[in-house]
Amino acid sequence: MSDPDSRMPSGFARDQDGRLLIAGRPAEAWAEDAGDTPLFVYDMGLVRARIAAVRAAMPPALRIHYAVKANPMPELLRALAPLVDGFDVASAGELARATAAGMAAHAISFAGPGKRDRELVAAIGCGAVLSLESAGEAARAHAIAARLGRQATVLLRINPPFELRGAGMRMGGGARPFGVDAADAPAVLEYLADPVFDFMGFHVFAGSQNLDAEAIAEAQAATLDLVAGLAAAAPAPVRLVNLGGGLGVPYFPADRPLDLEAVGTALSQRLAARPAILGKSAFALELGRYLVAEAGVYLTRVIDRKHSAGKLFLVTDGGLHHQLAASGNFGTVIRRNYPLVNALRSHGPFETANVVGCLCTPLDRLADAVTLPETAVGDLLALFMAGAYGRTASPEAFLGHPPPAEILADPLKGSGTDP
Amino acid sequence: MSDPDSRMPSGFARDQDGRLLIAGRPAEAWAEDAGDTPLFVYDMGLVRARIAAVRAAMPPALRIHYAVKANPMPELLRALAPLVDGFDVASAGELARATAAGMAAHAISFAGPGKRDRELVAAIGCGAVLSLESAGEAARAHAIAARLGRQATVLLRINPPFELRGAGMRMGGGARPFGVDAADAPAVLEYLADPVFDFMGFHVFAGSQNLDAEAIAEAQAATLDLVAGLAAAAPAPVRLVNLGGGLGVPYFPADRPLDLEAVGTALSQRLAARPAILGKSAFALELGRYLVAEAGVYLTRVIDRKHSAGKLFLVTDGGLHHQLAASGNFGTVIRRNYPLVNALRSHGPFETANVVGCLCTPLDRLADAVTLPETAVGDLLALFMAGAYGRTASPEAFLGHPPPAEILADPLKGSGTDP
Numbered sequence: 001m002s003d004p005d006s007r008m009p010s011g012f013a014r015d016q017d018g019r020l021l022i023a024g025r026p027a028e029a030w031a032e033d034a035g036d037t038p039l040f041v042y043d044m045g046l047v048r049a050r051i052a053a054v055r056a057a058m059p060p061a062l063r064i065h066y067a068v069k070a071n072p073m074p075e076l077l078r079a080l081a082p083l084v085d086g087f088d089v090a091s092a093g094e095l096a097r098a099t100a101a102g103m104a105a106h107a108i109s110f111a112g113p114g115k116r117d118r119e120l121v122a123a124i125g126c127g128a129v130l131s132l133e134s135a136g137e138a139a140r141a142h143a144i145a146a147r148l149g150r151q152a153t154v155l156l157r158i159n160p161p162f163e164l165r166g167a168g169m170r171m172g173g174g175a176r177p178f179g180v181d182a183a184d185a186p187a188v189l190e191y192l193a194d195p196v197f198d199f200m201g202f203h204v205f206a207g208s209q210n211l212d213a214e215a216i217a218e219a220q221a222a223t224l225d226l227v228a229g230l231a232a233a234a235p236a237p238v239r240l241v242n243l244g245g246g247l248g249v250p251y252f253p254a255d256r257p258l259d260l261e262a263v264g265t266a267l268s269q270r271l272a273a274r275p276a277i278l279g280k281s282a283f284a285l286e287l288g289r290y291l292v293a294e295a296g297v298y299l300t301r302v303i304d305r306k307h308s309a310g311k312l313f314l315v316t317d318g319g320l321h322h323q324l325a326a327s328g329n330f331g332t333v334i335r336r337n338y339p340l341v342n343a344l345r346s347h348g349p350f351e352t353a354n355v356v357g358c359l360c361t362p363l364d365r366l367a368d369a370v371t372l373p374e375t376a377v378g379d380l381l382a383l384f385m386a387g388a389y390g391r392t393a394s395p396e397a398f399l400g401h402p403p404p405a406e407i408l409a410d411p412l413k414g415s416g417t418d419p
Numbered sequence: 420m421s422d423p424d425s426r427m428p429s430g431f432a433r434d435q436d437g438r439l440l441i442a443g444r445p446a447e448a449w450a451e452d453a454g455d456t457p458l459f460v461y462d463m464g465l466v467r468a469r470i471a472a473v474r475a476a477m478p479p480a481l482r483i484h485y486a487v488k489a490n491p492m493p494e495l496l497r498a499l500a501p502l503v504d505g506f507d508v509a510s511a512g513e514l515a516r517a518t519a520a521g522m523a524a525h526a527i528s529f530a531g532p533g534k535r536d537r538e539l540v541a542a543i544g545c546g547a548v549l550s551l552e553s554a555g556e557a558a559r560a561h562a563i564a565a566r567l568g569r570q571a572t573v574l575l576r577i578n579p580p581f582e583l584r585g586a587g588m589r590m591g592g593g594a595r596p597f598g599v600d601a602a603d604a605p606a607v608l609e610y611l612a613d614p615v616f617d618f619m620g621f622h623v624f625a626g627s628q629n630l631d632a633e634a635i636a637e638a639q640a641a642t643l644d645l646v647a648g649l650a651a652a653a654p655a656p657v658r659l660v661n662l663g664g665g666l667g668v669p670y671f672p673a674d675r676p677l678d679l680e681a682v683g684t685a686l687s688q689r690l691a692a693r694p695a696i697l698g699k700s701a702f703a704l705e706l707g708r709y710l711v712a713e714a715g716v717y718l719t720r721v722i723d724r725k726h727s728a729g730k731l732f733l734v735t736d737g738g739l740h741h742q743l744a745a746s747g748n749f750g751t752v753i754r755r756n757y758p759l760v761n762a763l764r765s766h767g768p769f770e771t772a773n774v775v776g777c778l779c780t781p782l783d784r785l786a787d788a789v790t791l792p793e794t795a796v797g798d799l800l801a802l803f804m805a806g807a808y809g810r811t812a813s814p815e816a817f818l819g820h821p822p823p824a825e826i827l828a829d830p831l832k833g834s835g836t837d838p
């Protein structure tokens with residue numbers, strides 16, 4: 001039987017008493033700080049280390065953006081703002097959070113296929129960059145910018161004719177609601193020559209959550225070719241190319257961490273050899289999950305321990321209302337366990353348990369047939385990979401439980417709690 | 420090409436101008452009342468009609484309970500409270516909503532595998548009925564009732580050794596976190612003889628969302644046999660048997676509506692012939708989805724109309740943040756379209772469109788390759804079957820959009836809006 005702790009992501013360890021440490025403190029201490037369970041703890045030290053690793057691996061001039069949708073906790077955004085070169089947002093709500101966190105408006109890009117007029121007003125009004133998704137949206141932005149007497153700074157988002165091979169979510173290579181098909185781009189680019197627009201460049205997002213460095217490098221190279229081909233039709237020199245994201249994190253035992261060096265090396269080579277028409281362009285990666293997922297832990301307490309038909313169930317006070325993806329109900333075809341350990345015990349004897357949430361639905365599963373040290377009612381369980389697409393990507397109001405606490409464990413600043 | 424309107428649930432029609440009517444008013448009028456889109460409108464007239472149909476089909480003494488988790492909108496709960504015989508809740512939050520809606524505490528049952536101590540305090544303190552899920556929970560309830568100096572009124576939930584054949588969610592027939600296995604029930608029943616408990620009866624929930632009357636009748640018959648077998652070991656006469664729910668609604672074209680009369684006739688026969696030991700027992704059905712799903716409409720406006728790789732996309736201001744189940748991401752293996760129509764137009768020419776939400780994720784699909792009248796930007800689309808497991812069963816905070824309005828369209832009382 002393999003050691004259950006082998007499933008802990010790197011960056012986490014136990015103290016001499018076997019207690020799980022998060023940012024150097026026992027998990028139970030964070031639960032005490034929160035005053036209740038369940039809760040999320042985000043280790044800002046791990047986020048910083050990840051950003052540093054990305055900077056070290058990538059070409060020096062590459063801009064690193066944070067995709068706010070991955071985790072919009074205000075305290076986290078405040079801590080991230082000075083560490084990255086921009087925020088990518090997907091709604092006026094996220095735009096407001098981004099500016100409140102101290103990110104300069106011109107370093108915020110707003111993408112999304114269904115922007116409302118009032119969202120275009122907010123973005124153009126504050127000087128954020130619009131990632132235009134269609135000819136229709138360009139026309140609406142034109143009207144609004146003219147009415148406001150403001151220039152609209154825009155990227156044109158292109159639906160790439162290729163996909164990111166093996167991505168968790170494919171966002172190119174066929175009919176998509178995102179961006180403008182490459183074939184239709186020249187007409188839109190011509191429209192963007194209107195002086196009400198400040199054309200900044202292109203945005204291409206080919207897929208997400210990919211662990212294959214070669215596939216990512218391939219998609220980035222294809223993106224460069226695609227953009228270079230369109231640049232001649234652009235109304236102004238391309239100042240920025242947002243290359244999208246796609247860098248994945250390992251959720252499951254069979255997953256091998258992404259070879260970040262390989263991605264960086266390939267991108268450096270491609271950028272060094274890029275066509276002259278992109279010679280003065282800047283390039284950006286937009287990373288959400290890759291920066292924060294592994295830094296987050298969801299802590300939930302065991303409420304009941306019961307047997308049914310020969311199987312052991314550990315019933316917790318958490319559940320899919322905070323951890324929809326971990327329950328296997330968000331973009332998942334076959335449910336697999338996210339890594340989970342007992343935060344108080346690491347030694348055997350071991351047992352096999354089904355860890356479930358507190359919701360009165362069979363969908364509420366946190367770990368099926370997982371090996372754990374013998375676990376008592378009151379024990380704290382730690383579900384890892386909870387830093388991205390956790391709280392806000394879950395149906396928090398389902399069954400009427402109170403919201404979970406979120407704590408940013410920041411060794412540099414003390415810890416911030418957003419209740 | 421079949422008429423797109425053929426997919427509208429019964430109870431909905433258009434006026435002479437082709438506008439969809441909800442509770443007798445055009446959909447657009449409800450959107451104007453709300454002041455924005457997207458929004459939910461629940462037709463209380465349809466809910467009343469459904470309750471009346473259930474009462475007419477079922478044995479006269481059968482209690483009809485509403486499962487609050489299906490839709491906990493406060494205005495809806497207030498309207499439902501006088502129409503049903505009880506509310507079933509799954510958290511202290513739902514318990515508070517149920518009492519605030521005017522339901523007497525003794526008519527509220529609280530089930531759920533992970534009840535917190537503070538939730539047991541709330542339930543025992545107000546005199547609600549606890550549906551006990553395990554021996555461990557019984558022991559916690561004992562301690563809390565003793566401390567409060569209150570008797571705890573309890574049902575014992577039994578994990579049935581059978582499942583509801585063909586149910587959308589199976590909740591019996593094997594190892595489950597819900598209730599006590601029948602084999603373990605006698606020991607718990609003995610424990611419940613303690614005078615701190617007021618033993619009321621049994622709760623058995625074999626499955627949900629089933630359209631097969633015969634399968635439901637079979638499960639109800641098996642439930643009666645199961646409970647009759649356990650009643651001899653009970654510490655007091657069985658005053659109430661909660662038979663669970665399971666009555667399904669038709670989401671998809673191939674679905675045939677449940678034969679409610681057949682369920683009622685079979686249950687009447689079974690109850691008339693029930694064993695003497697249950698002779699003085701009352702029986703209850705707990706219905707959530709069946710009472711409210713078909714009464715709800717989600718209205719969302721078309722923000723953009725675009726083509727990609729030869730396919731038409733209609734991008735709306737709604738999405739999976741309000742309609743997770745409709746997007747195919749909640750307990751669904753194969754995504755199928757919920758019924759959707761253009762609320763402003765019913766006549767051709769027709770076109771085939773992919774209707775997507777406004778979120779920047781490929782998961783955000785509302786209808787794939789659906790036939791609609793040619794649809795313009797600004798048109799209002801109506802997604803049906805939105806009355807249950809809609810707003811609160813969706814990740815509302817995902818991507819930071821504002822909450823949708825909810826309107827209870829009640830011809831008897833005027834309309835209530837919960838913002």
